[in-house]
Amino acid sequence: MMRTAARVVIVTLALAGPSRASAQGKPAAREIAFIANGQDGTVTLLDVRARAVIGAIDVNPAHAVGDGPGARNYAQDTDVSPDGRTLYVSRGYLGDVAAFDIASGRLLWRCPLETGRADHMTLTADGRYLFVSAMMDDRVYRINTATGGLAGYIETGHYPHDNKVSHDGRLLYNTSIGDIASLPRKTSITPTPGIQVYPFQLTIVDVASLNVVSRT
Numbered sequence: 001m002m003r004t005a006a007r008v009v010i011v012t013l014a015l016a017g018p019s020r021a022s023a024q025g026k027p028a029a030r031e032i033a034f035i036a037n038g039q040d041g042t043v044t045l046l047d048v049r050a051r052a053v054i055g056a057i058d059v060n061p062a063h064a065v066g067d068g069p070g071a072r073n074y075a076q077d078t079d080v081s082p083d084g085r086t087l088y089v090s091r092g093y094l095g096d097v098a099a100f101d102i103a104s105g106r107l108l109w110r111c112p113l114e115t116g117r118a119d120h121m122t123l124t125a126d127g128r129y130l131f132v133s134a135m136m137d138d139r140v141y142r143i144n145t146a147t148g149g150l151a152g153y154i155e156t157g158h159y160p161h162d163n164k165v166s167h168d169g170r171l172l173y174n175t176s177i178g179d180i181a182s183l184p185r186k187t188s189i190t191p192t193p194g195i196q197v198y199p200f201q202l203t204i205v206d207v208a209s210l211n212v213v214s215r216t
Helices: none
Strands: 004-014 029-037 042-047 052-058 077-080 086-090 096-101 107-112 118-123 129-134 139-144 149-155 160-165 171-176 201-206 212-215
Touching: 029 077, 077 118, 086 118, 096 118, 129 160, 129 171, 139 160
Parallel strands: 118 160
Antiparallel strands: 004 029, 029 042, 042 052, 077 086, 086 096, 096 107, 118 129, 129 139, 139 149, 160 171, 171 201, 201 212
C-alpha cells in the first residue's frame, strides 16, 4: 500500500501532445498535482481537472534502504522549480534531498544531509534555494538548487518540521514540534508527566544571511 507525504504540490505545466495542443499549436497548460508516496518511493503526477494519473517518477531508483522514525518513508515532501522542469524531493529515510528532471525522470543531483530523517521543505519564490528540515539534528539546511550543494544551515528547536518563506521572500519560518513520545530522545532526561521537556518553537530567520530574527 502506498502512503502519501503530508503535502501535495500542485503546479501548472505546459505538457506537449497532439491532443492537448491549443489552436495556435502551443502545448496546453494543465494543473498537475505531484503526490509523494512515502513508502513506495515514487511521486505520482495527477491531472487535476481530469482526475487522472498521467505518470510517476521513481525517486529512489537505486532502491536504497534506510531507517528512521515513523512509517517507512522515501518521499517525504516535494517542490517544483518555477520553470516547471525540476522536481525536488526530501527523501525521508535516506536523509537527503534529490532533484529530478520531470520530463525524463532522470536524477539530476542529490544532497546528503547526514540525518536520520529529511523532513518538510520549502522553495524560495525565485527557485534559488531549498530549505529542508533535518529532523533528528535540530537543523534546517539551505540547499543551492543550481548545484545541489549545501549553502548553510540554521539551528532550530527540537524536531524541526514545517518551513515557510514569507511573501516578500525575506524571512523563513520554521516550526519545531518538540517532544513526541514516538520519536527517540536526544538526551537521557526523563520527562515529568504533564511537563514537556522540549517545547514547541517558532524560529524566524533572515533568508539571505541565515541570522535568527527571533525564537518563540
